[in-house]
Amino acid sequence: MNVHEFQAKQLFGQFGIPVPRGKEILSPEAGSAWAAELNTPVFVVKAQIHAGGRGKAGGVKITKDKAAVPGLVKELIGKTLVTHQTGPKGREVRRLLIEEGAAIAKELYVSIVVDRDSGWPVFIASTEGGMEIEEVAAHTPEKIIREAIDPAVGFQGYNGRNIAFALGLPAMEPAVVNPFIQMMGNLYRMFMDKNAAMVEINPLVITSDKKLIALDGKVSFDDSALFRHADVQQMRDLHEEEPLEIEAGENNLNYVKLDGNIGCMVNGAGLAMATMDVIKLAGSEPANFLDVGGGATKETVAAGFRILLKDPNVKGIFINIFGGIVRCERIAHGVIEAAKEVKINVPLVVRLQGTNAEEGRKLLAESGLKLEVADDLWEAAQKIVKLTGKAA
């Protein structure tokens, strides 16, 4: 789960990581009142959306004029920002962060993730703050510093020193070395205590008055650990999520919307991905990823149909089920019942394989429903692509 920058900074504050004074603002009036209270030489008005590249898209405004703040709020709220991470449709701005500007002497980069190979949390740091770290890694990999933390003992002073010296902090600004080491310890504590999946400060700024400050922050959380953190759950912003994905989640279905026109419904995540791949190989594009789980029932299949059919791009549906513990004839009954409940007005191909597959296919063929039945994966994919027509 992702959160907004202002929420990330609230958490930073709780863990003793310095951030600019700032506040979430929803209206020009509130902006005006907060600007008066903030009373700073430079005001920064930042659009809050779950996507990077806001600055380039015009989502960050800077002014020295207190009186200009309400106008900037008016300009940004309701504006649609198109960045390289939002896709062409862009994202509507509903919330802003207004904070004091900082006098920047130097920009750094710091983040923590879990290294999947070792299973240890690892800091990634760079002197190239303000840039996308993927770019730095691609063009100047020698500027990427990694420091793995032994989870048995947690963050130690030497971990902080390793990063600080590798960055060349003592030469850059000796006054920030010890605060930096302490800050890294706080960052690690936040990462572990809050079950974060990623914490990124970019840029981490050394100000002209020799202070460290997290000027931008990005935090995402491990969905599997949200049950432990009621405070984090409250930070969820449904406006930032695809409505069909929210509905799928409420039905315990795993759904990701894509741009193609063949809707697919599959049991199991790996097979669901493979099904998307096969649709592409057969010459079309998948409209979604949908895993109905190991135990596909009439209810899950019906919910799946409803979600797939709400996507106007869907011109055909491909159901691919490998019956393991769940027997195919039960799935066939589920499909038949669900198809009666939900009006299906696009071609449908059902591929059943595994336990009692033949019986299931027979039930479907004799159901009177308008659908094609298949037993082979490749044959089924070709069928649905043919019935749907090639991708537009």
Add this chain to the structure above:
Amino acid sequence: MSILVNKHTRVVVQGITGKEGSFHATQCKAYGTQMVAGVTPGKAGQEVEGIPVFNTVRDAVRKTQCDTSLIFVPPPFCADAILEAADAGVKLIICITEGIPVNDMVKVKRALYGRDVRLIGPNCPGVITVDEAKIGIMPGFIHKKGVVGVVSRSGTLTYEAVHQLSTLGLGETTCVGIGGDPVNGTGFVDVLALFEKDPETQAIVMIGEIGGDAEEKAAEFIKKHVKKPVVSFIAGITAPPGRRMGHAGAIVSGGKGTAAEKMKILEAAGVRVVKNPAEIGNAVKLALGR
């Protein structure tokens, strides 16, 4: 011969009185696996399909000499269950549970490091040695005794591959699901090494997916140490970057972990990579010259 489990393997099921635990313990027993014990705290003295239930894994080990644990404990308590099994002296821990917090697995992996215990999973279908022991949730009947070792990050996609191998008459030795989580126990490399040493296994199927660099590590290992033919399919060539595709570990992040890149690296290591998952079986047949 086979790898990891066989007809002598003695299994304890943690979480045996739950819905999933009791159902699958029964299925595994019906397959012929030696299901010797179950554990649910506070339910000692009960039985599930004739399998005695104990309060702790320690009691189960003492009374039944079980050496392998199959875990169905819910995610919030699962790290505890894995560590309990390790401390009780179980040598192989197979964790089916999906949705364990990553940081819990970080601590578990660290705690197991250097100890004489192997973890398979979590978030996996388990391990089956055909006609000897089924320790997991896979449908036993699709498997047929044969010559191909299967290792995979996925569940139903593995069944798909196994079905093809069985239908073509090639059959399998052992099938290992290593799981779809970002931090897991045994990886591709360990299982590949076991298959390479196993005299019955003549070819290996490796099913990977987007996310992480387990396939890249496997390619490096195969190039140096695996003489047997390896056929591989990588799921998720159509997956968009930055989106999690069902499995917690299936995500392309920062341009890393794409299916295309993994396929390229595996091919360069001499692996026969198939782009069509319906072709896995045929590719193995071809590799074995049958």
